Amino acid sequence: MEETIRFExxxxxxxxLLDPNLTLLWVLRNEFGLTGTKYGCGMGxxxxxxxxxxxxxxxxxxxxxxDAANKKIVTIEGLVLNGNLHPVQKAFMEHDALQCGYCTxxxxxxxxxxxxxxxxxxxxxxxxxxxxxxxxxxxxxxxxKAIQTAGKExxxxx
Amino acid sequence: MKKIITNEKESLTxxxxxxxxxxxxxxxxxxxxxxxxxxxxxFKLLELQAQQGRSLPTEFNxxxxxxxxxxxxxxxxxxxxxxxxxxxLAQIMADELEVPFENVKMVMGDTDLCPWxxxxxxxxxxxxxxxxxxxxxxxxxxxxxQLGSDYLHVPVSQLEVKDGIITDIKNNKSKVSYGExxxxxxxxxxxxxxxxxxxxxxxxxxGKPYLHQDSRLKVTGEAKFSADIQLxxxxxxxxxxxxxxxxxxxxxxxxxxxxxKGIQVVRDGDLIAVLSDDRDKVDQAIVKVKAGYxxxxxxxxxxxIFDRILKANSETNVIKSNGDLETGRKISDSVTxxxxxxxxxxHATIEPHAATAxxxxxxxxxxxxxxxxxxxxxxxxxxxxxxxxKVRIKTPFLGGGFGGKSAHKQAVEAVKLAKITGRPVVxxxxxxxxxxYDTFRPAAVVKIxxxxxxxxxxxxxxxxTYYAGARGSDTIYDVPxxxxxxxxxxxxxxxxxxxxxxxxxxxxxxxxxxxxxIMASKAGMDPLEFRLMNLKDExxxxxxxxxxxxxxxxxxxxxxxxxxxxxxGTDVGTLVAHIAEVxxxxxxxxxxxxxxxxxxxxxxxxxxxxxxxxxxGCITMGMGYALTEEIQFQGGDIKNHSFDTYEIxxxxxxxxxxxVIMDRKDQAPQGGGEPTIICMGAxxxxxxxxxxGARLYQLPMTPERIxxxxxxx
Ligand code: FES
Ligand code: FES
Numbered sequence: 001m002e003e004t005i006r007f008e009x010x011x012x013x014x015x016x017l018l019d020p021n022l023t024l025l026w027v028l029r030n031e032f033g034l035t036g037t038k039y040g041c042g043m044g045x046x047x048x049x050x051x052x053x054x055x056x057x058x059x060x061x062x063x064x065x066x067d068a069a070n071k072k073i074v075t076i077e078g079l080v081l082n083g084n085l086h087p088v089q090k091a092f093m094e095h096d097a098l099q100c101g102y103c104t105x106x107x108x109x110x111x112x113x114x115x116x117x118x119x120x121x122x123x124x125x126x127x128x129x130x131x132x133x134x135x136x137x138x139x140x141x142x143x144x145k146a147i148q149t150a151g152k153e154x155x156x157x158x
Numbered sequence: 159m160k161k162i163i164t165n166e167k168e169s170l171t172x173x174x175x176x177x178x179x180x181x182x183x184x185x186x187x188x189x190x191x192x193x194x195x196x197x198x199x200x201f202k203l204l205e206l207q208a209q210q211g212r213s214l215p216t217e218f219n220x221x222x223x224x225x226x227x228x229x230x231x232x233x234x235x236x237x238x239x240x241x242x243x244x245x246x247l248a249q250i251m252a253d254e255l256e257v258p259f260e261n262v263k264m265v266m267g268d269t270d271l272c273p274w275x276x277x278x279x280x281x282x283x284x285x286x287x288x289x290x291x292x293x294x295x296x297x298x299x300x301x302x303x304q305l306g307s308d309y310l311h312v313p314v315s316q317l318e319v320k321d322g323i324i325t326d327i328k329n330n331k332s333k334v335s336y337g338e339x340x341x342x343x344x345x346x347x348x349x350x351x352x353x354x355x356x357x358x359x360x361x362x363x364x365g366k367p368y369l370h371q372d373s374r375l376k377v378t379g380e381a382k383f384s385a386d387i388q389l390x391x392x393x394x395x396x397x398x399x400x401x402x403x404x405x406x407x408x409x410x411x412x413x414x415x416x417x418x419k420g421i422q423v424v425r426d427g428d429l430i431a432v433l434s435d436d437r438d439k440v441d442q443a444i445v446k447v448k449a450g451y452x453x454x455x456x457x458x459x460x461x462x463i464f465d466r467i468l469k470a471n472s473e474t475n476v477i478k479s480n481g482d483l484e485t486g487r488k489i490s491d492s493v494t495x496x497x498x499x500x501x502x503x504x505h506a507t508i509e510p511h512a513a514t515a516x517x518x519x520x521x522x523x524x525x526x527x528x529x530x531x532x533x534x535x536x537x538x539x540x541x542x543x544x545x546x547x548k549v550r551i552k553t554p555f556l557g558g559g560f561g562g563k564s565a566h567k568q569a570v571e572a573v574k575l576a577k578i579t580g581r582p583v584v585x586x587x588x589x590x591x592x593x594x595y596d597t598f599r600p601a602a603v604v605k606i607x608x609x610x611x612x613x614x615x616x617x618x619x620x621x622x623t624y625y626a627g628a629r630g631s632d633t634i635y636d637v638p639x640x641x642x643x644x645x646x647x648x649x650x651x652x653x654x655x656x657x658x659x660x661x662x663x664x665x666x667x668x669x670x671x672x673x674x675x676i677m678a679s680k681a682g683m684d685p686l687e688f689r690l691m692n693l694k695d696e697x698x699x700x701x702x703x704x705x706x707x708x709x710x711x712x713x714x715x716x717x718x719x720x721x722x723x724x725x726x727g728t729d730v731g732t733l734v735a736h737i738a739e740v741x742x743x744x745x746x747x748x749x750x751x752x753x754x755x756x757x758x759x760x761x762x763x764x765x766x767x768x769x770x771x772x773x774x775g776c777i778t779m780g781m782g783y784a785l786t787e788e789i790q791f792q793g794g795d796i797k798n799h800s801f802d803t804y805e806i807x808x809x810x811x812x813x814x815x816x817x818v819i820m821d822r823k824d825q826a827p828q829g830g831g832e833p834t835i836i837c838m839g840a841x842x843x844x845x846x847x848x849x850x851g852a853r854l855y856q857l858p859m860t861p862e863r864i865x866x867x868x869x870x871x
Contacts, residue, residue, distance in 0.1 A: 019438075026437040030394075035386035036379015038557075040508045041589040045801040048508055076379035089377040096767060099775055101376030102509040102557025108377060127809045134801060136508050136558050138778030140812045142771070 010078025020066035025049045027065045036076035036105045047133030050106040051075045057113025076105035091150035099137035111147045190340045191224040193294040194348045222294045228337025230262045237267035237553045245371040246765040249363040254295030257322040267531045267553025305339040382554045384527040385512035385586040392582045394437040396444040398430040403653040403794030409450035415443045455793030456652045463601045464499045470648030479641040486618030486639025490609025498669040499856040502598040502789035509557020512586040515572035523550045526569045529559045534566040561657030590799040597656030602626035604669035614681035627662025636694040652794045660832035671725035671840030684713035704757035705735040716848045723845025725837040730829030732760040736837040740845040747861030757818040761825035773817045773834040780838025782807045
C-alpha cells in the first residue's frame, strides 16, 4: 500500500514511504512537524490549510499526498528565507492583520498565491481572491491592506 | 518613605491550587522581586468561591516578578485568544515600572506557573485585572528605588529611572540597573486593598498604539495552538458521536473498525474511540463503527423554538422598575407593542476545540484550547479522580474564543484516552463536532410595550426578555414609567447553550434599538433626534454625536430611502453608538453593508491600536448574526455541519469601517473586546427599514425574511 513519494518541500528535496491516500494536510503536520498549516474544516470551506503547490494556492485538507508527488510544496514555514520574512508576512505584521492568528498561515499562503498570479491586484481582485478564506476574528480590512502593501513591495523588489 | 516588608511567610495558599510547593516555585522562577496581588475585591471573591464550590487563595491570584536579569515577568491565569491582552497588559507594566516595553513578558494560562484565575471573559482583563497590575508594578518600582538608593548611597528623591536604569540626578555616571539590584535577592511583597488610578498623562506606552506582540510567531506559523503539540508516540483520536443531542447509544459493533491495520479501538462505557498514529486512519476508521441509538427527542425546531420559549415554565425576575406602568399607559399618546426573535448562533472559531494530553507517572499535563484553564484543571481532576495538583493545564494560543471555549469536553476525552492507551493523545474536533458540541448563543424572544406622548417623549417602557440573559436589557433612555423583566430557568434548549461575545446584549440591543426606531418613525422624527431627546446620559449623547459627526449624518424621517441605520447601547462599562449605511437588493433581498461608523467611550484606552482592531473585528463578526448566522435543527439534530450551510462574514461583505475612540484618559478603563458587536443587529435592521420601509423583527435578516417583510409594506 505504501509507496515512496518524492516532492520538494520548502526548497528541500524529500522522499518518504507513505500511503498515497493520506491527506497532504496531515502528512505535513504529522510526518514533517509543519504545524503552521492548520485544520479548520477539512472540507475545503475555510482555507486554513492553504499551501502552495507549484506556486499555486491549494487546500491541503482535500488533497491526497499522491497529488503532490514530484511537485514543489511551500508551507508557511518555508516562506522565511535566510531569516528574512516574506513581504506578505512582513505586511501582515505591519498592518496588524491578525487577531487570534489561526487563519493567518492560510491567509498568507493564499495571498502569496494570489500575488504570484497577479502582482498588481486591485482591491476587487484581492477580495475575490481571498473570498474563500475565512477569518472569524474579523481581520479582513487589514488583511486586504496588507496584501496591497506586499504586492507593491514584491514588485519593487523584483 | 515607604517601608519594605520582606515577607517570609512559609505558606503560599496558592500552591494548593497550582499544586506547586513553595520551594519548587522559586526553584522554577529563580530570584528577584516578587509582588503578589489580588485582582478582585474580597466580596466578589467570596461570591465566586460560593459559585464554584472551591476555596480560593486569599493571598493573591497573579504576580509580577522582576527577575535577576532585569526582565519583568507577569504570571496570570488570563489567556490570549486574539483580544490582544498579551500586548495591552505588557504596555501597562512597562509604563508603571519604567522599563522598555520589550523587557516585559506575559506568562499566561499555565496552571502550574500562574496563580488561580476565574477565566478570561466578560472583558474583565483590562477592567478588573489591569488596575491591580498597575499597583503591583508601582509597588515593585518603589522597592527598586529603595534598593537603588541604598546601592548608590543617595536618597530616593535624588534618583530618576528610565528604561530600567536608576540614575543619580546629580551625578549621571552613578547608576544601576534593575537587574543588578535584584541579583541574589528574593524579596516578596503581598498587596491588598483597592488600587487607586494614577495620572495617565506621563505614560509612555499606555494610550499609544501597539502592534500585536505575538504577530511574528503567528505570521511564521511558529505559534503553537493546542493541536500543534508534538509528542513522541502521540496518538490521534476520533470518538464516536451520537447523531443528535439526547440520543442514547444502544448497540455498537466495533468489529469492522478493529480489522483496520494500525487502529486501536477503545471502549469505556459510552466512550468509543479509534486511535492511530495517523489522523487520516482514524478519520476512516470512525465511520466503520456501527452504532444503534434510541431517540427521545424534543419536538422543537428552529421555527417553533420561539413559541416554546414563551410558553416555558420560567422564573420571572423584575430587574428594574421605576414609576408605574399603568400611569405610563394612561399618559401615552401612542403605544407600540413588538415581539423580537433571535436565533441560535455558533461561535464558529476557525480553530476547533482541541486538547493534547500526556501522562507521566501520576502527573497529567494537558494543552487545551480553553478560556478557563483553572476550571479545566478542576474538571479533569474530578473526572480522573486525582488531586488538583496532579493536573497541569497549559494554554497555548487560542484560535478564537468569543465565550465558546469554556467547556472542556475535548480535554477530558484526551486525558481518558491517554490513560487507557498509556500514550499521549490528541483530540482535535472536526468542524462537524464543533458545530455539534458548541455551546450556542441561546435563541431568545424580547417583548416590548412602549408609549410616548405627543411630543415624542417616551412615557412607558415595559421590557420583557426571554432566555437571552439580562445583559444589555437596561433602558438606557430616560423613561418615567419603566420595568425590565427577565424570564429564564425553564428547560427550553434541546442542546447546549452558553456565553457568546457580549452574552445577551446582542439580542437585547437589537430589540430595544429597533423599538426606538419604530417609535421615532411613528413620531415623525429623525431617529437620532428622537434618541437625543429621550436620553439624559451625557456620555451616551456624546458618543451618538461623535458617530453622527464622523458619518456626516443629516437628519431625516425614516424610511428615507437612504438606507441609514442608527443604534446605541452599553456593554461591560463601555458605551457605543453605530451608524450604518446599507444597500438592499429589492429583487433578491440581499443586503450589502456599505459603511459602518462606531464611536466608543471606554474610559482610558490602553492600546488604541488594539481597540481599533477589536472594534473592526466586532463590526465584521456582528454582520454574521445580523444577516446569515442561524443554527438549523430538528430536536437535538443540528443540521449545520460546516461553513457551507452556516455562512459567516467574508471579504466581500466588509464595509468601509470608521471608528472613533472617545478621549477619556481621566477615567478608569472599561471593556473593549465585546461592546462594538452589540449594535450590529439593530443598526442593520434600522438601515434596512430606512432603505425599504420593511421592518425585520427577527435575526438573522436572511434574504427570504427581508422579501417577506417587504411584501407586508
Ligand atoms: S481546513 Fe482545508 S479548507 Fe478548511
Ligand atoms: S485572526 Fe482569528 S480567525 Fe482570523
